[in-house]
Amino acid sequence: MAKVLVFCEYNDGKVKNGTLELLSAAQSSGADVTALVLGSTAESVVEQLGHYGAKNVYLCSSADLDSYNPELYTEVTCSALNKAQVDIVLASSSQMGRDLFARVGARLNTGIVSDCTELSLQGDSVKVRKPLYSGKCSAEAEFLNSPTKIVLMRQNQLPIGTPDASASVEVHNLEAPKAATHTTIKEVVRGAMKRLDLTEANIIISGGRGMKDADGFKILEEAADVLGASVGASRAVVDSGWVPHSMQVGQTGKTVAPTLYIACGISGAIQHLAGMSGSKVIVAINKDPEAPIFQKATYGIVGDVFEVLPKLTEELKSVLQ
């Protein structure tokens, strides 16, 4: 039986879906599941981790870990891994996941594969696949010279299991890290975003230059409210200053793989497709029937987005009731 450690990301006392996906995958494979959770409110999620399959939870509740400091996180994570002695580590391929486990991998002299979209755990073996060359092809990643295999999964790729409220966990407290010597967190300015980050969103509605101006994004916001979606954008509109770079999807923006991606007034340049072609269902609304986005789309509507989208929002409202 493989021993798997899942690194927990959480927010306001709620374990993030990406982490729940990983716990579910580990549990359903029959692995012995351990979780690692850091920060002064870590205690608040221990029960949830148990309900989704963790038998053991390593926890460090030092307030120094409330913001991500690579130096401190690396130290604590390595000490947890040395104690837990697992075969496989699973974490989200989030910014924190990548930053932390890259350094952990180097310190423990072991292999790490980031941005995976397929995961199969069987007995002691782990098989992963990831997109390469901006999704123009994909490959399986084979670990070499790696006592522990670190796998970072893109979010929204795996099913979340049903929680078992009767499951219990054993908590192991980790020592607080020593003071950081090289890295100080000066300030964390929380985003004013009321929606999920694009990389975590299940539904994304994105706008391109076809939205005409920053004001044009209002009808995207309205649709997003109805769908519970997050709003994305093409680089053309980010470069024009209509929306911030944190909303950009594509090669030099975010890579997303939601269940539903609705592209409005986006032509479908290869660099945009690089960031969203992994979406399960793609809808394109564009006035140009020749727009390349239609070649990637599941459903297409040729038309003026300012006519189509408000109508669609109404219809969505009624089917969702």
Next chain:
Amino acid sequence: MRIFVCIKQVPDTETKIKLNASQDGIDESGIKWILNPYDEYAVEEALNLKAAEADSTVTVVSMGPKKRVVDSMRTALAMGADDGIVVDCEQEFDSATAAVTIAKVLKDEGSIGMIFTGMTAIDKNAGIFNEQLAEHLNLAHTNVVTKFSKTGDTCSVERSVEGGTTEVLELKTPAVVGATKGLNTPRYASLPGIMKAKKKPIKEIAFSDLGFSDTQKVKYINYQMPPEKPPVKMIEGDVAVQAKELASLLKNEAKVL
């Protein structure tokens, strides 16, 4: 101060990718290679720092087949970097190997003032080189950086993370800083710059001379092209009909609502 920029050469974003016959890599014939787009921000930031601190030089460092990697290096030299170091390596290597190799090369160079990298290389998109290099050199790192300034032996960096959140960090220098879009606007190489770049020195080191073994941690196998996708279903009719039909398809056929 000696400023280093680690760069990589990647297939042009527009290049069509085909697999090789044994499906353990891509067919490299006909590929146009470019400087990794994120590395342009790294080069630009290094040049800005050089301009701000007297007696500084910018050295670009890269690894890969010398005969083509040198082209991307000339791009960086034409932008204004002073010299280059190429670790010549014909075979495939992973990020872990690149990190230990470049760490050794930089250590051998002597004193390091500052190191810049791109946030990720868009070919394999591992995005772990920056952090691993820092670990091997026992330096602080930050990646996905959108603002950078240096005073004395500390630097202040801003990085944007999920949810539109911005983190401001202070790092002891030398540090390894990973550049992303927003940090600056990379300059274009001027014609005189391009001419001068041809004469700038590039030091060559053979990977095989460094004596590394077992550094490779990850190998990519069983390459596949994306699965054929069914043709798009175009929804016809007037706007009211289209909207109704699409909402219904999303709910009942695709089942994504």
